[in-house]
Structures are given as C-alpha cells and as structure tokens.
Amino acid sequence: MKILPYDSRWPPEWTGQRRSGILLFGGVFLGLIALGAVSQLSRGPFIFAVVAVYFGHLAAMSLHSYGGGRRRxxxxGVQETAEGLVFRYAAAPTYLVGAFSVLTIVALAGLSIAAAAQATVEGYVICVAVAVLAVLMLVFLVVFLRLAPGRVVIGPDGFHHRGLTFTHFVPWEAVSDVAALWAGSPVVFVHTIGSPRTLTHNYLGRDTAGPRTLSPFDTVSGRWLAADPGLLLRALAYYIGHPADRSELAAGTALRRVTAL
Known part of the structure; x- marks a missing residue:
C-alpha cells in the first residue's frame, strides 16, 4: 500500500462544526457505569464482568461516534488496486458494531431462558418476545459478518459502496455530483440519476435496480472510513468532472493525481 502525503484541508461545510453533546454525555455516562461494574468485581465476578464489558463497548461506540471522521x-486507509481507489471502513467501528451485536444476542438469549424458567404465562410471553428480538439481531449479525469490512471503491466503471447491510453500484453516467454535508460528522453525499446499470442489493430489505426504484443519492459517513473523508470527497469530485481520466483508476496512477490536487 502506497502512503502519500497530501493537503488535508476540509471543505467549509465540515470545519468549525459542533459535535453531538448527547453522544459525548452518553459515552462518559456509560463509561462510568462500566468502571462502576469493574469496581464491584469482587462481589460478583461473572455478572459485573459482563456488565463492564457490555457497557464499556457501548461507551466506546458513543465516543467513537462523537469523534466522527478523522482528518489525516x-x-x-486507501488502497490502489486494479478495481480503483479503495476506501476501506475502519477496524474500530466495525469491531464495535460486531462485538455489540454478539453481546446483545447473548444477553437476550440469557434473558429469554430466564423468563421461560419462571414457568408462568407472563414468563413465556416475555421469553417469546425477547427470543424474536434475539433472532432479528442474529440475522443482522449474519449479514454483517458476510459483508464486513465495508468499503467504498472509485473505479473506472463507477462508484461502488459496500456497507454493512447492502451493496450499491452506480455507473459513472449516473453519478451527477458530490457534496460535503455535516450530520454530527463529515458525510460525503453522492448525487445520482437514473441508469439501468445501477444496482442496490439490500440484504435486509428489497433489492432495487434501474432508474425508477433507486433513491437519487448515496451517503458515506466519515465515522466509518479508515481514510480522511476529505480525500474521498476530492477523488469523487475530480473524476466526476474529468471523465477522460477515469481509465487511470485501474492503472495505479489515480492516488498520486488526487493527492496532488
């Protein structure tokens, strides 16, 4: 992987923005709960260890979301391959979502078993309701493990986005513009138009293809990227405006051009 320096100035839409105070408060509050559980390990090593690990992961998720995308x-975080420029999802948020899903499924399974053990009508109702939630979380986890880690690819044929529950491909003729938005963190907003070659595969919903059923945009949150989101914004903006240069995305020269802009 080539690591090149570049001017990482962000667009004005991302500079001087306020981050979510709720996420910061939630991260600190949940972290204190986790520390409190750690301090009580001598009273119940198993239960307090479970509480500490669970709320510790919740705190880490809140603080990571508060931090948003990183300026580099x-x-x-960017690879240059025959597919094009590959912007991979960062390891930290991917791990946190996966670990939280596993912990939640285990907790729900335990609660369901405990409710069934009461051998009462109320207990059975709670058991079924919690079990349904556990199954839904398990379905999400299976899809997550199949697709993770996510990535965004700017290729010679178009824009590819593999999230945690979907894959999305938009050919260049259907990518009309890109913009910088702020939603508590940097967001790269990709405007699209109808094309019969556009395809979205939603593993937890309905697949869509073609110009009539596709939403006219795609978004990439800087929170997920291992790379500077500004570099993704810059690369998309350049190759939208310079179609004659798109062939270099498969030739191993695109990254050097984008960093020199």
Missing part, C-alpha cells in the same frame, strides 16, 4: 495528512 496522508493516504492511510
């Missing part, structure tokens, strides 16, 4: 001065 190099191309860490």
């Amino acid at each position: 001065t190099d191309t860490t």
